[in-house]
Amino acid sequence: MRCRRIILAVLLAALLGGCATSNVEPDYSGSGRSGMDRVSPVRAADINTRLGVGYFERGDLQLAVEKLERAIELDPVHVPAHVTMALVRERLGQSSRARRHYREAVELAPGDGATLNSYAAFLCRNGEYAEAEKLFDRAVNDPFYRTPEVAYTNAGACALRNDEHEQALGYLREALEHDEQYAAALYQLARVYVARDEAFRGRAFLQRYESVAGADPASLALGYRIERELGNESEAARYFQRLEAEFPNSNEARELRQLTSKDD
Numbered sequence: 001m002r003c004r005r006i007i008l009a010v011l012l013a014a015l016l017g018g019c020a021t022s023n024v025e026p027d028y029s030g031s032g033r034s035g036m037d038r039v040s041p042v043r044a045a046d047i048n049t050r051l052g053v054g055y056f057e058r059g060d061l062q063l064a065v066e067k068l069e070r071a072i073e074l075d076p077v078h079v080p081a082h083v084t085m086a087l088v089r090e091r092l093g094q095s096s097r098a099r100r101h102y103r104e105a106v107e108l109a110p111g112d113g114a115t116l117n118s119y120a121a122f123l124c125r126n127g128e129y130a131e132a133e134k135l136f137d138r139a140v141n142d143p144f145y146r147t148p149e150v151a152y153t154n155a156g157a158c159a160l161r162n163d164e165h166e167q168a169l170g171y172l173r174e175a176l177e178h179d180e181q182y183a184a185a186l187y188q189l190a191r192v193y194v195a196r197d198e199a200f201r202g203r204a205f206l207q208r209y210e211s212v213a214g215a216d217p218a219s220l221a222l223g224y225r226i227e228r229e230l231g232n233e234s235e236a237a238r239y240f241q242r243l244e245a246e247f248p249n250s251n252e253a254r255e256l257r258q259l260t261s262k263d264d
Contacts, residue, residue, distance in 0.1 A: 045075035049084060056088050064088050079109045083118050090122065098122065111138075113145025117154060124158035132158050140174075149178040153185045160192050168192045183213035190222060199229040217243060217250035224256060 052067035065088055071081035086101035102119040109115045120135035136155035140148045156171035169192055175185035186209035193202035203226045210219055220243040227236035240260065243253050 041074040042078070045071040045078040045081060048074065049078060049081045052081070052084055052088070056084060056091075061088055061092055077108050079105050079112070079115055082108070083115060086118070086122065090125075095126065106135075111142055113139040113142030113148065113151060116142070117151040120151070121154045121158070124154070124161065129158060129162045136171075147178075149175040149182045149185060152178065153182065153188055156185070156192070157188050160188065160195060163195075165192055165196050181212050183209055186212065187219065187222075190226075194222065194226060194229070197229075199226045202226050203230070215242065215246070217247040217252040220247070221252035221256060 048067045048071035052064045052071060055061070055064035055067060065085070068081050068085040068088065071078055072085065075081070082101045082105040086098045086105065089095075089098035089101060099122070102122050105115050106119050116135045116139035120132045120139060123129075123132035123135065133155065136151050136158070139145060139151040140155075142148075145151070152171045152175035156168045156175065159165075159168035159171060168188070172185050172189045172192065175182055176189075179185075186205050190202045190205035190209060193199070193205065202222075206219060206223055206226060213219075220239050224236050224239040224243070227233075227239060240256055243250070243256060247253055
């Protein structure tokens with residue numbers, strides 16, 4: 001889903017730009033190196049982390065792991081390397097290893113909003129809603145966090161996942177207070193209103209989402225559901241036709257084909 005890619009891109013940018021290294025650096029005293037040599041492992045770790053991010057975004061997870069392992073070897077306290085490694089391990093289905101890297105990152109940067117947000121999102125994906133909420137709240141209270149709308153949106157999506165609709169609305173409205181055009185928040189608000197049986201309001205937020213981000217498989221499938229709930233069969237059919245035409249190999253298209261075949 002495109003809004004998930006948006007959140008991931010913002011997260012990685014925040015980590016690499018705002019938390020390139022922790023405040024703790026390895027002690028090279030007595031090594032006989034010059035001052036420039038002493039900082040070179042940190043710089044090399046940053047380069048390897050950026051390479052790891054690039055491989056991760058392209059789906060080359062093995063190379064991503066290799067670069068991130070090298071980054072952590074060079075600078076064990078490099079927070080972005082730990083967070084990105086956690087994301088890679090999670091993608092590989094290695095949840096316990098991912099958790100270790102998330103925890104390490106939070107221990108190294110306990111007040112960093114982007115880092116707290118990333119671990120909170122992981123906890124939510126694993127059904128640990130109460131602990132996730134605490135970390136989301138810590139994330140948005142970081143005065144130096146440049147994209148709090150990301151954490152508010154993740155918190156809202158997490159609350160929705162836990163069927164806490166009012167709480168979800170509160171978080172998502174906060175996200176739009178920070179960025180009224182933030183696509184991921186608009187999409188999640190559409191989902192919340194559909195879950196509350198308020199399809200008309202859900203449609204309004206979906207339209208706002210598509211005006212900002214365009215259509216993607218998830219938004220077209222949600223549009224289909226909304227129009228069906230509103231009794232607009234012709235509009236529902238239009239969404240389905242677009243999904244088939246533009247994203248025929250998507251999971252959403254396959255699911256809707258199965259659904260419509262059962263209805264026939």
